[in-house]
Every structure is written in C-alpha cells, then in structure tokens.
Amino acid sequence: MSKRHSAKYKIDRRMGENLWGRPKSPVNSRSYGPGQHGQRRKSKVSDFGLQLRAKQKLKGYYGNLTEKQFSRTYEEAARRKGNTSENLIGLLESRLDAIVYRAKFVPTPFAARQFVNHGHVLVNGKRVNIPSYRCKPGDVISVREKSRNMALVLESLASNERDFCEYVSVEAKSMTATFVRAPELSEVPYPVKMEPNLVVEFYAS
Incomplete structure (x- = not known):
C-alpha cells in the first residue's frame, strides 16, 4: 500500500x-481510532x-x-x-486537483493530485501539472487525449458513488469540465x- x-x-x-x-473506508467497520489506544473512552x-x-x-x-x-x-x-x-x-474548491475530483475524472482527491502531477490534465488547452493551480471561473479543464482510455478515468466517470455539482459543468463524453464559479459552503x-x-x-x- x-x-x-x-x-x-x-x-x-x-x-x-x-x-x-x-x-472501502475502514471507519465503516471500525469507528474507533487507530492504534492500541483507539478504543479508549473519549474525554471531553x-x-x-x-x-x-x-x-x-x-x-x-x-x-x-x-x-x-x-x-x-x-x-x-x-x-x-x-x-x-x-x-x-x-x-x-478552485484548486485544479479539486476540480478534477469534482468532475469525476478520478475517484479520490489523492488520485486527483497524482493525475495532475503526471501531466494528464489541460487547462484551456495547455498542460498544467501543479495540483494547487488556482482555476478562474470560465476555465476549461480537460483530460489529455492520450490519457482518456485510462481505466482509472473510465471507471470513475461511470461510477454512481458521487454526483456532479452545479459549480463545475461537465461534458463526460469529451472529458472536459468548465469551472463555473467558486462555490459557497452549502453547495x-x-x-x-x-x-x-x-x-x-x-x-x-
């Protein structure tokens, strides 16, 4: 691992x-903390x-x-x-890796960071490999042509585990997403x- x-x-x-x-989260079966003291009664x-x-x-x-x-x-x-x-x-939520995650190009924020780092993502047609890159409203984020057949991407887009959100407009077929605006907490x-x-x-x- x-x-x-x-x-x-x-x-x-x-x-x-x-x-x-x-x-797959371990919390689903063990809600207590890790380690030998994980099951101790919690203090205030x-x-x-x-x-x-x-x-x-x-x-x-x-x-x-x-x-x-x-x-x-x-x-x-x-x-x-x-x-x-x-x-x-x-x-x-304006971070490039966060938008890649919200667009369901990858299954987790950890995978999003790695996906961007490895150069699989374009912003307005140019490759950007900095996960913390701050996107602006109107920016178009897409999966590089050569990376579109990756099992990770295809499985994530097909998954029903998460829904799309209103502040990131996604075209799943072309694997592109537009950052509409920075969201509020409630969104x-x-x-x-x-x-x-x-x-x-x-x-x-």
Whole structure:
C-alpha cells in the first residue's frame, strides 16, 4: 500500500468519520481510532481541540495538504473581502486537483493530485501539472487525449458513488469540465460536516 493510501485511511480512522464517503473506508467497520489506544473512552474535547480537529479534517479532505499550503490558503481567504470561512472553501474548491475530483475524472482527491502531477490534465488547452493551480471561473479543464482510455478515468466517470455539482459543468463524453464559479459552503457535497468557521477561529486565536 502506498504512503498516500495508508495516509488516506489513517485520516479516516483518526477522525472517526468516512471523510470521502467511500465504501472501502475502514471507519465503516471500525469507528474507533487507530492504534492500541483507539478504543479508549473519549474525554471531553476543548475548544482548541475542536478547532484543531476541524482544521485537520478540512486539510485532510483535500488530499492531506501540507500545513504550509493550507495556512497560505487561509491567509489569502482572510485578505479577501467577505466571509473568511466561505472564502476559504471557495479557494480550496478552485484548486485544479479539486476540480478534477469534482468532475469525476478520478475517484479520490489523492488520485486527483497524482493525475495532475503526471501531466494528464489541460487547462484551456495547455498542460498544467501543479495540483494547487488556482482555476478562474470560465476555465476549461480537460483530460489529455492520450490519457482518456485510462481505466482509472473510465471507471470513475461511470461510477454512481458521487454526483456532479452545479459549480463545475461537465461534458463526460469529451472529458472536459468548465469551472463555473467558486462555490459557497452549502453547495459543496462533503459527505461529512465541515466547519470552516472553527478553522478561522483556530488561525485567529
């Protein structure tokens, strides 16, 4: 098992939630945490603990971003006008790997990062291999011609595990997607409850 996959399942176990709503998640059969102390009775979590957990959950959902990447995204959200927690979600969903995932070109955010890294994705006809590349409304994201017969892509598009969302318009036959706009929190199809307001509190404290 690769580091990425083991990390993915570790995050699920640590959070005690099926972050991506996947049927293979170990949480479906074991809701307690990993390790020998995973089944201990949980003590009351402090406000800081709740904020930290909310941050780890959101950071983990997007392919387990590094602290540096995530804090930079928060700083950008805080600089922008309007609600910082909504801005944070909008920025995270504007990432190229997030859009590739929302377009169902791949089954997981981890696979999306790798897919972009390996040069399988075009933005407005040009190859982009940076997963954190920030897309703008109107950008057209497509799977490279040579990569369209990959089993990973065909199986993901055919899967009923996830639905498409309104802020990414997808043409499944041509394997292209248009980023319509940055979404609001209520529009993002998270399988679990995300609390970006607690993330904002974590960084503001």
